[in-house]
Amino acid sequence: MTDTVLQFDNVVKRFGDRTILDGVSTSVQSGEIVCFIGPSGTGKSTLLRCVNGLETIEGGAIRFEGTPVQAKQRSIIDVRRRIGMIFQHFNLYPHLTALENVMLAPVIVHGENRKTVEERARGLFEKVRLSHRINAYPAQMSGGEQQRVAIARALATNPHILLFDEPTSALDPETVGEVLAVMRDLAVEGRTMLVVTHEIRFAADVGTRMVFLDGGKIVEEGNPREMLAAPRSERARRFLSTISNAAH
Amino acid sequence: MSAQLLSYTPLLLKAALVTIWLSWLALLIGAVGGTLVALARMSTFLPLRLLALLFTEFFRSIPILIVLFFVFFGVPLIFGLDLSPFAATTIALALHATSTMSEVIRAGLESVGKGQWEAARAAGMTYWQMMRHVIVPQALRVILPPSVGVYIATLKESSLASIIGYVELTKTGLLIRETMGSSFVPLLLLALIYFLINYGISLGGAALERRFHVNTRLMTAGAGQ
Ligand SMILES: Nc1ncnc2c1ncn2[C@@H]1O[C@H](COP(=O)(O)OP(=O)(O)OP(=O)(O)O)[C@@H](O)[C@H]1O
Ligand SMILES: [Mg+2]
Numbered sequence: 001m002t003d004t005v006l007q008f009d010n011v012v013k014r015f016g017d018r019t020i021l022d023g024v025s026t027s028v029q030s031g032e033i034v035c036f037i038g039p040s041g042t043g044k045s046t047l048l049r050c051v052n053g054l055e056t057i058e059g060g061a062i063r064f065e066g067t068p069v070q071a072k073q074r075s076i077i078d079v080r081r082r083i084g085m086i087f088q089h090f091n092l093y094p095h096l097t098a099l100e101n102v103m104l105a106p107v108i109v110h111g112e113n114r115k116t117v118e119e120r121a122r123g124l125f126e127k128v129r130l131s132h133r134i135n136a137y138p139a140q141m142s143g144g145e146q147q148r149v150a151i152a153r154a155l156a157t158n159p160h161i162l163l164f165d166e167p168t169s170a171l172d173p174e175t176v177g178e179v180l181a182v183m184r185d186l187a188v189e190g191r192t193m194l195v196v197t198h199e200i201r202f203a204a205d206v207g208t209r210m211v212f213l214d215g216g217k218i219v220e221e222g223n224p225r226e227m228l229a230a231p232r233s234e235r236a237r238r239f240l241s242t243i244s245n246a247a248h
Numbered sequence: 249m250s251a252q253l254l255s256y257t258p259l260l261l262k263a264a265l266v267t268i269w270l271s272w273l274a275l276l277i278g279a280v281g282g283t284l285v286a287l288a289r290m291s292t293f294l295p296l297r298l299l300a301l302l303f304t305e306f307f308r309s310i311p312i313l314i315v316l317f318f319v320f321f322g323v324p325l326i327f328g329l330d331l332s333p334f335a336a337t338t339i340a341l342a343l344h345a346t347s348t349m350s351e352v353i354r355a356g357l358e359s360v361g362k363g364q365w366e367a368a369r370a371a372g373m374t375y376w377q378m379m380r381h382v383i384v385p386q387a388l389r390v391i392l393p394p395s396v397g398v399y400i401a402t403l404k405e406s407s408l409a410s411i412i413g414y415v416e417l418t419k420t421g422l423l424i425r426e427t428m429g430s431s432f433v434p435l436l437l438l439a440l441i442y443f444l445i446n447y448g449i450s451l452g453g454a455a456l457e458r459r460f461h462v463n464t465r466l467m468t469a470g471a472g473q
Contacts, residue, residue: 052370081372091363095385105371108381157371 012059022216038213084154144175263420278345285350307347333414356387396453
């Protein structure tokens with residue numbers, strides 16, 4: 001039996017009079033790696049941002065480990081403390097070194113002992129293969145290095161789920177691989193991950209489920225390899241053929 | 249005559265200190281008040297935002313001398329509460345500094361990218377944790393340089409207190425001038441003292457900025473490992 005980490009029930013999100021998410025229902029079980037794919041502007045980032053209340057929802061419900069996610073309530077802080085987020089543009093704190101970036105939330109948000117946190121942080125830098133860059137400032141690092149620090153920062157609070165929003169699409173091609181390699185390691189560890197990505201190969205290799213989103217709706221979901229080999233819907237077929245053409 | 253002037257030196261020094269203290273106090277109140285007004289300006293609650301906007305525009309548009317008269321003569325009339333010239337001047341200057349500083353602080357806070365606020369919130373920080381550890385340290389680099397300018401402006405404006413009879417630097421200079429038969433020399437001396445004080449503040453501010461700048465360089469360029 002698996003535990004449901006995340007549950008979307010008919011989620012509706014509007015910006016003004018534009019409906020961005022139009023009744024999204026799905027769930028994420030513990031240990032799953034769910035990859036969201038879909039055309040640009042279709043609401044993938046928005047869906048991810050609703051999970052930790054960076055956006056409010058206008059209809060339906062999202063439950064994280066049984067708790068309703070309510071962006072405007074104080075309870076959201078408690079939800080966020082159990083979720084790690086990795087952004088497309090890293091969003092590292094530029095005034096702090098890599099090590100300080102990783103240590104900040106455990107120390108000030110979770111009130112952990114500095115020594116314990118520093119030890120764990122050093123372990124995380126080893127995991128993301130950046131032990132030699134611990135004292136660098138974000139501006140001194142390449143995009144790939146910054147994104148790996150961002151992953152270490154997200155891991156530092158022992159989150160129950162990791163949210164990735166196109167973690168490699170702002171990177172130079174030569175540094176994409178090092179970030180994906182770290183993400184593969186996380187998958188092997190059995191982390192629960194929700195990944196918005198255009199890296200179809202990664203989704204096929206690592207994902208346990210693929211969700212194709214279009215026009216604010218889930219058009220198709222299933223096993224990534226099966227879906228890539230034989231998409232059931234016409235829209236998924238068209239989308240997948242465009243991006244695999246672009247990749248060649 | 250110069251011997252006579254020399255004998256006034258302790259008086260002038262004391263007056264200079266009064267002026268520095270007065271404007272420093274006004275600036276401090278202005279920094280705290282300006283922070284509150286800036287946060288109100290950025291609030292999601294519309295009435296609060298409008299109130300803050302009104303406050304800022306109001307005090308930006310009215311001469312400080314008028315505000316000073318209102319505080320000094322108006323407050324006793326309306327509230328039956330006598331204000332000393334010192335208190336009245338401090339309040340008037342602080343009101344003006346608050347409106348200026350609120351704009352400076354708002355610009356500083358808004359200079360911090362949206363991604364920073366989101367990363368801090370996603371990490372589960374409370375509003376104050378986010379401000380204290382993520383936003384303010386970055387905003388300060390933008391806030392500091394114009395704040396030095398606000399201090400200098402406030403210090404110069406404090407000479408208006410002489411009009412309601414408060415004996416600060418300008419008033420002291422004018423009193424000395426009277427005893428010396430309307431000589432021109434005390435005025436020159438006044439200008440020189442103001443210049444020295446403000447130049448000192450400028451230098452101090454520049455030194456502070458340099459200290460911040462070292463960090464800024466690390467933050468924005470590859471200074472090597
Ligand atoms: N704060 C906002 N205000 C208004 N509209 C917004 C806002 N954020 C996003 N949108 C709109 O919502 C739609 C969905 O955006 P979203 O970023 O979720 O798409 P996406 O699927 O992540 O696209 P991409 O692949 O380009 O990242 C877009 O049309 C976008 O313009
Ligand atoms: Mg997106």
